[in-house]
Amino acid sequence: MPDYIAAVDIGGTNLRLALAQTDLPPIRSIIARSTTSTVGIKDPQLIVNQIHAGITSLLQENNIPKSALKAIAAGAPGITNTDTGVVIVTSYLLGWRDVPLRDLLQNSFHIPAAVDNDGKLAALGEAWAGAGQSSPDFVFLAIGTGVSAGIILNGQLHRGSTFAAGEIGYMLLPSLPDTPAPRGKPGALEASLGGEGLKALWQSQWSESATTLPRDLHATEIFDRALPDNANPADPLAQSLLAHAAKMLASTIYNISLILNVPLFVLGGSVGVHPALIDATAALLVSWGTRVQPRLLPSTLGTDAQLFGALRLAQQKASNQ
Amino acid sequence: MPDYIAAVDIGGTNLRLALAQTDLPPIRSIIARSTTSTVGIKDPQLIVNQIHAGITSLLQENNIPKSALKAIAAGAPGITNTDTGVVIVTSYLLGWRDVPLRDLLQNSFHIPAAVDNDGKLAALGEAWAGAGQSSPDFVFLAIGTGVSAGIILNGQLHRGSTFAAGEIGYMLLPSLPDTPAPRGKPGALEASLGGEGLKALWQSQWSESATTLPRDLHATEIFDRALPDNANPADPLAQSLLAHAAKMLASTIYNISLILNVPLFVLGGSVGVHPALIDATAALLVSWGTRVQPRLLPSTLGTDAQLFGALRLAQQKASNQ
Numbered sequence A, B: 001m002p003d004y005i006a007a008v009d010i011g012g013t014n015l016r017l018a019l020a021q022t023d024l025p026p027i028r029s030i031i032a033r034s035t036t037s038t039v040g041i042k043d044p045q046l047i048v049n050q051i052h053a054g055i056t057s058l059l060q061e062n063n064i065p066k067s068a069l070k071a072i073a074a075g076a077p078g079i080t081n082t083d084t085g086v087v088i089v090t091s092y093l094l095g096w097r098d099v100p101l102r103d104l105l106q107n108s109f110h111i112p113a114a115v116d117n118d119g120k121l122a123a124l125g126e127a128w129a130g131a132g133q134s135s136p137d138f139v140f141l142a143i144g145t146g147v148s149a150g151i152i153l154n155g156q157l158h159r160g161s162t163f164a165a166g167e168i169g170y171m172l173l174p175s176l177p178d179t180p181a182p183r184g185k186p187g188a189l190e191a192s193l194g195g196e197g198l199k200a201l202w203q204s205q206w207s208e209s210a211t212t213l214p215r216d217l218h219a220t221e222i223f224d225r226a227l228p229d230n231a232n233p234a235d236p237l238a239q240s241l242l243a244h245a246a247k248m249l250a251s252t253i254y255n256i257s258l259i260l261n262v263p264l265f266v267l268g269g270s271v272g273v274h275p276a277l278i279d280a281t282a283a284l285l286v287s288w289g290t291r292v293q294p295r296l297l298p299s300t301l302g303t304d305a306q307l308f309g310a311l312r313l314a315q316q317k318a319s320n321q
Helices: A044-061 A101-109 A118-129 A188-193 A195-205 A219-224 A236-260 A275-287 A302-320 B044-061 B101-109 B118-129 B188-193 B195-205 B219-224 B236-260 B275-287 B302-320
Strands: A004-010 A014-021 A030-037 A069-076 A078-081 A086-090 A097-099 A113-117 A138-143 A147-153 A156-158 A264-268 A295-298 B004-010 B014-021 B030-037 B069-076 B078-081 B086-090 B097-099 B113-117 B138-143 B147-153 B156-158 B264-268 B295-298
Touching: A004 A044, A004 A118, A004 A302, A014 A044, A014 A302, A030 A044, A030 A302, A044 A069, A044 A101, A069 A101, A069 A118, A069 A302, A086 A101, A101 A113, A113 A118, A113 A302, A118 A138, A118 A147, A118 A156, A118 A264, A118 A302, A138 A236, A147 A188, A147 A236, A147 B236, A188 A195, A188 A236, A195 A219, A195 A236, A219 A236, A219 A275, A236 A275, A236 B147, A236 B236, A275 A295, B004 B044, B004 B118, B004 B302, B014 B044, B014 B302, B030 B044, B030 B302, B044 B069, B044 B101, B069 B101, B069 B118, B069 B302, B086 B101, B101 B113, B113 B118, B113 B302, B118 B138, B118 B147, B118 B156, B118 B264, B118 B302, B138 B236, B147 B188, B147 B236, B188 B195, B188 B236, B195 B219, B195 B236, B219 B236, B219 B275, B236 B275, B275 B295
Parallel strands: A004 A069, A069 A113, A138 A264, A264 A295, B004 B069, B069 B113, B138 B264, B264 B295
Antiparallel strands: A004 A014, A014 A030, A078 A086, A078 A113, A086 A097, A138 A147, A147 A156, B004 B014, B014 B030, B078 B086, B078 B113, B086 B097, B138 B147, B147 B156
8 A cells, every 4th residue: 555645735715625636746646636615714723624534535445545645745825933833824815813823733633744835836736746846946927816836945945934925926126016915915016916906906997998708807808818819809808907007027037036036937826837927927028138038938837836836845844754 | 383364365365364273163263364465466376475475474473384284265256167266257356267276375375265155155064164163054244345155054154056056146126127237247236235236226315405424435334324313313325225225125035035945044244234224124134024034144244254254164175184
């Protein structure tokens, strides 16, 4: 019987689970997975109960005894102290404060557990099994509803002295307000480049004379129409929104590059992986004539990046015992 | 006879040399030093000849045989490949391109030599013997004529994939232009926060009705008069320049903190160490209500920071042989 590990991705609305075999290469290691809704569930113990039920089902469905499960790791959508295993703070969707998630998991499963911020786990996942595999130094940018960075230096996650490295949604940039948004409010960059922010910007600029597209669209649907294709010409308002997003993203990458001088940015999240955004951002960076152009690559793991990062963490936990 | 090492700080206008004894604690290790002018001298071989003559004098004056000198390290004011020992590019003051400085020093002294960027050496110096001694992670900000950062993570310099980490003079910030300055021109942050930039800003805003101070002042002289003291009330234009500089510096620190989450910033350079600037910047960061306030400390080594960094590098070089 081979050893198994479990990975958990706790999202604002979904709980995603994966069961993996430790002796297989990362990309082929996941043997079973499941997704359940967490809508309306905020209590940490209830979430852990849901994780326990889900993993138990996966084990049973695959005829794997509980004793073969050697470790579990979970990504949480908030700042997480990886030394103590405590989720310090999450966004309003979960509303967690100082949740001892690692202990809750260990008490539930009676195996070693580890927890980390989901964005940082996504970076770790891309480093281990994705677009960052061949680069010991890179920055993973997650651009979905939120905007955050996961920093890999010398092949290791840089977590920061209070585990808050990469919380770039508050970055100060030209054309954004010159003082940061107060705590608890989305940062100005997040409000300007995140999916919800782009959607709101689209709606505020929308008029029947400016565009033939509907008023209610996701950022990625808008980007889809910013370039001409066989069926449609480019939509001018969609073009303008794409140009805005590319400028925000290029400025973000430019500032991080000045500080860290990493050779690669891996772009993830539903907004971040859009090819039109990546191409427009790369073109802008080239036009700015920086001495060294970082490469921009889309995430190869997509929404699985966090799960792979959690698997990596669980594997380390299992092999340390 | 103890072993000795030599440190060199190549500036735009001065050449500073130090001779140190390897078996003494860092802060007491320098036994002799000298400063000579490099005005009008740009040729790298002539600079190396000047270094050789200076170090030879220091050895002779202290009755130390050449054979006791075990290694030499130099800081250059430009992006420096520490693997090959080549200074890739310096500012216009020296105008160097691809100068094999390490080889030139080794050919001249016939001992192991090492070279690095002067700002990075200053960070290393503060980490070894200055304000960063007790913090494995911190950022050294050098704010003099130029603006640059030296990043220490896990007690090590983070140099970047093309040795350009910390070249933050081009950082994009609110109220600055929204595209970077072209290569070869000073970056917008440098032009707004560096000593020359502040001086130019002062002169552009100066009028007899706005201030009683002279039109021709250095940034630090202006800061001196931004706060009231026993002899003088605060000067309103000086106050406004200080507020501008503090806002630029706070924004810079804020963005770097978002990315790296380091607990400490050490401020160096003639502008950066000014207490009025540090106090105003710290107050602004507190007023922005960031979750974690980094500490701001002035450099304790001052203009010697680079020399101490070079000594550290020379010591490592000597002990590796």
